[in-house]
Amino acid sequence: MPEGDTVYLVARRLEKALAGKTLLRGEFRVPQLATVDLAGREVLSVGTVGKHLFMRFSGDLTLHSHLMMDGMWDVNVRGGRWHLPAHYARVILTAADVQVIGFRVHDLKLVATAKEHDLVAHLGPDLLDPEWTDEHAERAVANLTADPARELGLALLDQRVLAGVGNLYKCEIAFLLGVTPWTPVSEVDAAQAVALARKLLTTNIRAGTFAQSTTGHVNRTRKNWVYERTRFGCFRCGGKVQVRQQGHDVQRRPTWFCPKDQTGPYPPQ
Incomplete structure (x- = not known):
């Protein structure tokens, strides 16, 4: 999506x-x-x-x-x-x-x-709202931390928490936070997660392209840290990127992560 x-x-x-x-x-x-x-x-x-x-x-x-x-x-x-x-x-x-x-x-x-x-009206704060304020950020943090035991990746994808994050940014935000997407929200700096989400999305709309780079590069093999990098390895350490499924039914998504650079739980293969 x-x-x-x-x-x-x-x-x-x-x-x-x-x-x-x-x-x-x-x-x-x-x-x-x-x-x-x-x-x-x-x-x-x-x-x-x-x-x-x-x-x-x-x-x-x-x-x-x-x-x-x-x-x-x-x-x-x-x-x-x-x-x-x-x-x-x-x-x-x-x-x-x-x-x-x-x-x-x-x-x-x-x-x-x-x-x-x-x-x-059911959505959380829109990360690309041109009138974004500290109040928007505070609401997003409150939404994100409302269920401390929830997996970070699932919380980020929930548009009722904050609006705009999809599977690509879910994986990349977790990587930049240094945790796996299955890490409980309680173990994450929620304010940093919200700030990262907004920064990544706004950076890409300012670029005006559909490249969706999270590394600063636009080349297909260099534009993301772990997302869809099972063939290329982690962009930071070069180690093997693994992929597992996260979520259930229609919410189920392939989820990429680097076990070397990201701490926290993840499902067995």
């Missing part, structure tokens, strides 16, 4: 393509919105809260979407070739010079712009 910084950059790209333009076509290919036509509405802005994306139109209307595991928004010149087959398209937005297609996007809802918050 895309991390918060990826969704943020997608929103920035959509806003650049559509903001200030009036739609000539606004078609939905999902049953609950099939009769809705957005033609004639102006696109005002596009923003995010955590991994949730909001596209705002004139007339106090907002389109909510979520990428989940397989969704994407594609931006083309009008009349350009689509990058995925048409049967994957769920939203088609066309302006004079551009066409935006939402392929396999999820949780599509049209709501009054003033009611956007109702869809994300």
Whole structure:
């Protein structure tokens, strides 16, 4: 599932393509919105809260979407070739010079712009909130430490704790803290964990690319410390990176770690 910084950059790209333009076509290919036509509405802005994306139109209307595991928004010149087959398209937005297609996007809802918050009220503080304050950080720390026995990795992925961290950053935050993702939250500096999470996400949106580097490098074999590095080894010590599953059912995720550089428990193979 895309991390918060990826969704943020997608929103920035959509806003650049559509903001200030009036739609000539606004078609939905999902049953609950099939009769809705957005033609004639102006696109005002596009923003995010955590991994949730909001596209705002004139007339106090907002389109909510979520990428989940397989969704994407594609931006083309009008009349350009689509990058995925048409049967994957769920939203088609066309302006004079551009066409935006939402392929396999999820949780599509049209709501009054003033009611956007109702869809994300359950989330913890948004790590990419442009108005982030010490109060946001304190709330995130309080959420993270609410269940001291909970595994760090599971707590970081819980969007009700703090919004924006996905599996990549979960693994990398644990590495930078020097503990395994199965370490209880009680054994971690929660304030440092929150600060690291925000720093990693904000650094990547400032870079303006989808590289998601946590090391400062963008080369595929050098951009992360342990995430997906079973072939290459730990970027710090060169030792073997191991991978185990963390979580259950739909929350189950492959989790990478370096047993040399990270202390704490982890499941046997």
